[in-house]
Amino acid sequence: xxxxxxxxxxxxxxxxxTVTLSCxxxxxxxxxxxxxxxxxxxxxxxxxxxxxxxxxxxxTENRFSVNFQKAAKSFSLKISDSQLGDAAMYFCAYRSWGxxxxxxxxxxxxxxxxx
Amino acid sequence: xxxxxxxxxxxxxxxxxxxxxxxxPISGHDYLFWYRQxxxxxxxxxxxxxxxxxxxxxxxxxxxxxxxxxxxxFSTLKIQPSEPRDSAVYFCASSLWGPGDSPxxxxxxxxxxxx
Numbered sequence: 001x002x003x004x005x006x007x008x009x010x011x012x013x014x015x016x017x018t019v020t021l022s023c024x025x026x027x028x029x030x031x032x033x034x035x036x037x038x039x040x041x042x043x044x045x046x047x048x049x050x051x052x053x054x055x056x057x058x059x060t061e062n063r064f065s066v067n068f069q070k071a072a073k074s075f076s077l078k079i080s081d082s083q084l085g086d087a088a089m090y091f092c093a094y095r096s097w098g099x100x101x102x103x104x105x106x107x108x109x110x111x112x113x114x115x
Numbered sequence: 116x117x118x119x120x121x122x123x124x125x126x127x128x129x130x131x132x133x134x135x136x137x138x139x140p141i142s143g144h145d146y147l148f149w150y151r152q153x154x155x156x157x158x159x160x161x162x163x164x165x166x167x168x169x170x171x172x173x174x175x176x177x178x179x180x181x182x183x184x185x186x187x188x189f190s191t192l193k194i195q196p197s198e199p200r201d202s203a204v205y206f207c208a209s210s211l212w213g214p215g216d217s218p219x220x221x222x223x224x225x226x227x228x229x230x
Binding site: 042043044045046047050091101102103105106107108 | 146148157158160163165170171174204206208218219221222223224226
């Protein structure tokens with residue numbers, strides 16, 4: 001079974017600076033999807049970014065980018081120019097390419113933005 | 116697009132009572148998922164449906180839990196009888212195709228407290 005590990009329960013960063021959240025995963029599959037979700041205090045889960053494992057190019061979405069290292073099974077999220085609205089829980093998630101549609105989530109990292 | 120709608124937002128009940136959580140997915144979405152979030156276990160998939168048919172219920176903790184999707188626009192998650200350890204936030208989510216191929220849209224969750 002696949003597992004996702006986020007080793008940083010909490011992180012903090014100064015507003016306007018850059019922060020990187022770590023995620024590692026364990027799988028024997030060669031094709032899969034990886035995701036980062038954001039959960040603000042409102043509780044809603046919001047998709048931040050996704051990466052297909054077959055793509056070598058790292059995904060980017062505005063101030064959010066990932067560093068996908070397939071061999072190391074690492075998938076970190078970089079947030080540039082941090083804003084107060086970025087404060088939230090961030091969850092890394094894994095999904096197999098075919099078959100089961102379930103997302104496997106990590107335990108989350110709570111990100112605090114200091115003004 | 117009204118998003119995924121869950122009700123109630125909060126539910127407080129006594130041990131032994133029946134609890135019904137409701138979900139209206141985004142119109143046209145073929146997949147519907149029920150997740151449970153707790154501090155100890157994080158986000159866990161309970162069950163998911165494809166075209167109203169339950170596909171994988173291996174995450175349902177025990178027979179006290181049941182889920183139905185009588186039509187494409189409505190699903191329920193029922194707990195009978197409820198226990199204090201069922202206290203959690205329950206999320207419903209939907210996607211157009213599988214969540215790797217199209218974004219997974221979450222509702223705002225139902226916070227269940229069983230006393």
